[in-house]
Amino acid sequence: MSSRMEAEEIFKGLSEAVIAYDEDKSVEFAKAALENDVDPTDAILKGLAHGMEKVGELFDKQEYFVPEMLACADALNAAVEILKPHLKIRSEGPQVKVVIGTVEGDIHEIGKNLVRIMFDAAGWEVYDLGGNVKLERFLEEQQKTGADVVALSALMTTSMAAIPEIIKMIKSAEPRVTVMVGGAPLSWELARKYGADGYSPNCGTAVNDTLEAIRRVREGHGSWER
Amino acid sequence: MTVTDRAMKLLKGETIDRIPLFPFILGFCAKNAGYPIATIYQDASKSFELQTFTLEQYSFDWGPLYGYASYGTWEFGGEIKMPESNYEQAPFHTRFPVNVEEDVDQLQLPDPAKAGVLPIAMEFSKLQASNQRPISIICGGNFSIAGNICPVETLCRWMLKKPELVHRIMKMATDHIVDVVRYWCEAFGAAQVIPQMWEPLAANIIISPKQFERFVLPYLVESSKKILAMGVQHILYHICGDQNKNLPMWTQVPTGNPGLCSFGIDIDLSVAIEYLGENNVIIGNIDPIALLSETPDTIYNLCKTAIEKGKSAPRGFMLSSGCEVPPEAPPYNVYIMQKAIKDSMASG
Ligand code: B12
Numbered sequence: 389m390s391s392r393m394e395a396e397e398i399f400k401g402l403s404e405a406v407i408a409y410d411e412d413k414s415v416e417f418a419k420a421a422l423e424n425d426v427d428p429t430d431a432i433l434k435g436l437a438h439g440m441e442k443v444g445e446l447f448d449k450q451e452y453f454v455p456e457m458l459a460c461a462d463a464l465n466a467a468v469e470i471l472k473p474h475l476k477i478r479s480e481g482p483q484v485k486v487v488i489g490t491v492e493g494d495i496h497e498i499g500k501n502l503v504r505i506m507f508d509a510a511g512w513e514v515y516d517l518g519g520n521v522k523l524e525r526f527l528e529e530q531q532k533t534g535a536d537v538v539a540l541s542a543l544m545t546t547s548m549a550a551i552p553e554i555i556k557m558i559k560s561a562e563p564r565v566t567v568m569v570g571g572a573p574l575s576w577e578l579a580r581k582y583g584a585d586g587y588s589p590n591c592g593t594a595v596n597d598t599l600e601a602i603r604r605v606r607e608g609h610g611s612w613e614r
Numbered sequence: 615m616t617v618t619d620r621a622m623k624l625l626k627g628e629t630i631d632r633i634p635l636f637p638f639i640l641g642f643c644a645k646n647a648g649y650p651i652a653t654i655y656q657d658a659s660k661s662f663e664l665q666t667f668t669l670e671q672y673s674f675d676w677g678p679l680y681g682y683a684s685y686g687t688w689e690f691g692g693e694i695k696m697p698e699s700n701y702e703q704a705p706f707h708t709r710f711p712v713n714v715e716e717d718v719d720q721l722q723l724p725d726p727a728k729a730g731v732l733p734i735a736m737e738f739s740k741l742q743a744s745n746q747r748p749i750s751i752i753c754g755g756n757f758s759i760a761g762n763i764c765p766v767e768t769l770c771r772w773m774l775k776k777p778e779l780v781h782r783i784m785k786m787a788t789d790h791i792v793d794v795v796r797y798w799c800e801a802f803g804a805a806q807v808i809p810q811m812w813e814p815l816a817a818n819i820i821i822s823p824k825q826f827e828r829f830v831l832p833y834l835v836e837s838s839k840k841i842l843a844m845g846v847q848h849i850l851y852h853i854c855g856d857q858n859k860n861l862p863m864w865t866q867v868p869t870g871n872p873g874l875c876s877f878g879i880d881i882d883l884s885v886a887i888e889y890l891g892e893n894n895v896i897i898g899n900i901d902p903i904a905l906l907s908e909t910p911d912t913i914y915n916l917c918k919t920a921i922e923k924g925k926s927a928p929r930g931f932m933l934s935s936g937c938e939v940p941p942e943a944p945p946y947n948v949y950i951m952q953k954a955i956k957d958s959m960a961s962g
Contacts, residue, residue: 409774450859453822455770462771493701495684498820501767520706545906545940546641546703573903 395426402435407442409459411466418467428471432511436464440509444592454498461505487529488539489517491550496543499571502591510595523550527557530565537598539568548573552582566605568598618747620675624930625848632959633921634675635952636897636934641703641941643668651941652696655682655705658737673952680738681752683812686762688730703941712764718779721786726797749806751798755813756833759787766815773825780829788833792840804845817855826860834867842868849873854937856880861889869894872929878936883923896927899936905947906940913947917954
């Protein structure tokens with residue numbers, strides 16, 4: 389793209405490219421961002437992440453399904469690859485480090501991966517342990533990375549029973565770490581019962597609910613109400 | 615009436631004394647008799663024996679059954695692991711046969727006599743035959759096998775970017791289902807075999823109804839037609855997860871006369887009956903999580919409601935859990951299903 393473009397136009401282009409899962413277009417607008425001296429961080433947050441937020445909403449409304457979600461994430465990632473080398477370290481905006489995984493005994497990874505995509509899109513640093521993750525691995529990885537959040541996914545009642553064990557391990561070693569839980573059989577009630585700091589019913593709300601939970605933990609509320 | 619009589623009479627359209635209770639209970643049977651869950655999947659004769667105990671204890675009217683949802687990975691050359699720890703409920707895949715495009719070229723149809731878990735499944739079916747139980751083979755559904763050949767997320771990406779690869783894998787899965795059922799029919803006689811296909815991956819939380827129509831429906835129709843042409847009388851489809859938007863299309867899948875369709879909690883039994891009741895025995899749909907964590911009263915009421923709805927199914931109804939009974943479910947909760955059936959008969 390040769391003509392000068394306004395930042396707003398670029399944000400809009402990036403956001404639309406993500407929603408339309410158009411990788412070519414997202415790459416084109418990412419390049420345009422660099423050519424037009426748009427801050428790469430803004431391009432990610434106000435453009436790409438903004439688009440991905442809309443995608444999360446479309447998924448929740450069953451207008452988009454897993455194939456579209458993944459393709460949107462691919463379009464986002466392709467643009468991020470171009471912007472990344474030009475990122476200036478910035479302190480504003482929440483810098484969150486998350487360890488995420490599906491708990492032991494459980495290979496249901498689709499939902500966890502969608503949540504991961506939303507965390508990625510928010511610009512967070514994500515350590516994905518995959519599926520069927522042994523209980524102690526979560527704390528190990530948190531301690532290795534200094535993550536602020538550990539996010540646990542479970543889709544089965546058998547594996548769900550591992551969650552309170554994992555939370556106990558984390559909280560006794562690292563009480564200031566925020567633990568998020570999710571997955572179809574979980575609920576606000578169960579999450580609270582298990583001692584988690586937060587829960588989110590779907591990937592569209594996961595980022596905000598996690599930020600809320602982090603805030604609750606930092607402000608020192610042991611328990612949380614909804 | 616013996617265990618199988620009741621369900622078989624229902625399939626023939628004859629009058630029966632009460633609603634049959636259909637088993638979707640595997641790991642529970644091992645725990646119930648003091649064995650590790652893996653026994654159910656690893657050892658055909660022990661699995662048959664342990665299931666028989668539990669089925670008798672709770673007066674189930676079908677089974678034992680052999681199968682698991684991650685079927686297809688091992689048969690096509692990948693690896694699975696049997697459940698071991700306290701938190702594991704069923705076999706799971708550790709390596710998929712297909713990860714990248716080039717792997718699709720290497721795919722070969724498995725030999726139903728030798729591949730993966732099929733020898734164990736065959737040994738199990740021989741026990742079904744010698745004990746006069748319905749002979750089943752649980753393999754499928756087509757899209758769920760495809761998602762066990764190749765990670766479902768890769769399939770999802772290819773749906774949009776390389777649809778021909780999805781079609782090739784679906785065709786493989788479909789041919790494999792037909793091969794396996796043919797092998798079972800040769801061993802036991804087609805009229806004796808009631809194949810079961812579980813199709814969780816086609817749920818609308820994963821793929822859209824349009825994707826179902828394009829990538830799944832034609833293959834379901836193809837294998838079903840071929841299976842029925844062998845002389846098989848009934849096919850059971852477990853229409854797992856939220857498939858409300860697929861239901862109108864499921865009516866195009868031939869299932870036999872009658873077929874059997876089972877449902878989880880995401881599909882209301884009245885809706886299931888409306889779409890599929892005319893040609894199928896309807897099976898369902900007590901919430902497995904409720905079985906694990908709710909009170910007996912709550913379960914009883916869920917059963918009562920299900921039975922009430924099931925009564926209007928023209929080809930009949932069997933009460934069942936909506937998906938596998940959690941292995942840790944309190945035994946009394948499992949018993950309540952049979953109690954609700956008996957009470958419903960007493961009250962008319
Ligand atoms: C797809 C599927 C499978 C696939 C998994 C493929 C894969 N790679 O993931 C296969 C076929 C392999 C499979 C296998 C089995 N399955 Co299964 N499966 C499903 C199904 C149909 C959909 C799950 C799914 O992917 N949903 C789509 C995603 C997008 O939704 P989600 O996971 O809920 O995630 C969303 C939210 O929950 C949230 N979220 C998720 N994680 C997290 C984490 C955090 C931190 C946060 C904040 C949010 C969050 O955000 C996500 C996006 O919005 C469900 C039915 C159902 N209704 O859920 C059964 C289901 C989960 N399976 C079930 C069972 C029983 C099994 C088997 C044991 C069957 C068997 N006997 O073999 C095996 C288990 C294998 C194993 N050891 O793990 C049962 C579990 C019952 C129970 N409660 O215990 C279910 C619920 C079916 C039922 N109705 O009973 N299954």
